Amino acid sequence: MTDQPISVAIPDGYNAIPLHDVVTHSDVTHAIGAGARTDRVSFLSAITTLVESLVVNGTRYCGIGAHLLPDGNPLYSCLTVTVVDTVGGPRNPRLVLSDLVRSRSADGTLGLSALVETDTHPVLFTEKVGSALPNQSPGSQAPAVYQLQAVVPSQDGNSLVAIEFSTPDSERGTACRKMISDMARSVKFGPQVTSSLNL
Template sequence: MPNDKLRPAPTIGIDIPPGYNEIPLDDLDTLMQTVGPVITDSVPGQMRDDVPNILGTLHFMLATLASNNALYSGIGLHRTAEPEAGRMAVSWLTVSSFDYGEERNPRLVLSELIKAKADTKAQGKLAMVESPTVPILYFEWTEKHAAPAIASYPAAGDTPEVFQIEATVPSRDGTAIAVVELSTADPGIGPQYRGMVLDMAASVTFPQPPSDSRSSSLAL
């Protein structure tokens, strides 16, 4: 995504699916103080010395999301569909928005984003999906990450895989974009989230902030 295009996040509306628990991004210090004792009490005794490092990593990650225009972040727990029906799957959902510049055809915006991915040699499945209002740029890929170094919980492998989906929605006038991102550490069930993410992307609206600066309950 071309960095010189990005300015403060505009207000958007979006439908968040059931099953996600929101992680507030506006007061991370208070959040860490709240969840710290809960995590400490819920892990085995031999892991408790590692809790401060885990909280520090979580704080850094959430602060990075907030600084990159994330409006929503949540953890979801859902039952899988066929062929592995009934297994519980965990996913991470993030919604961001960006002011993207002058008015123009939204297809030109997505064409520019496609070029940016090509320039960075991003590899994955990319498609332009038509919605009732504007096209959606869909991109999915599987990425390997270094396993976290937790002394009391040796990693099962050095490079676990994470399945990721990114759906980018331009406003009708091309002046803003919204990005829906999903990640799961279970690549086998990752494709089951495709329809959900596209439904979320299709639900995005770019409402103007009301005159009293208060947003509606559906706005981020």
């Protein structure tokens, strides 16, 4: 985790999940029902644990979205923005991305990847279809999840911003490639005053 300030444009259509004090957040309480339910406490505990683990790992934003695609049907997705420090100190941001490709290739988590030079900075795009439950029992079938990630290094190579888009609609998820590309291009490191979400 890092204190590196960033700004990034969050697309319309996303509702942020509170990353701090989930239990007292009225929207979450309303979503699971205000009435007394025996599973309410365990649900809130599970959500709190999940959100705390996201924050510990550098997540600055998590949102759930619905977007109407040209076919007239909505696409539901989850979006996270995470900021982490890199290992090794200042260096060329392209070398940072190259090392990331090598390490993911070695451990089999790379997926389909492309290193792209945008008009603002280099970006590593990775997409794959994975399982919603990676540690499932033999014989069980978990739904497929389309995942698209854009990783943006800081100019000094000291920090990385990872934008992660996931949807259970594995066939139509590719329609959001431009949206994630635009987000990656909007990333700025350091304190700025912009109309974007400052994280």
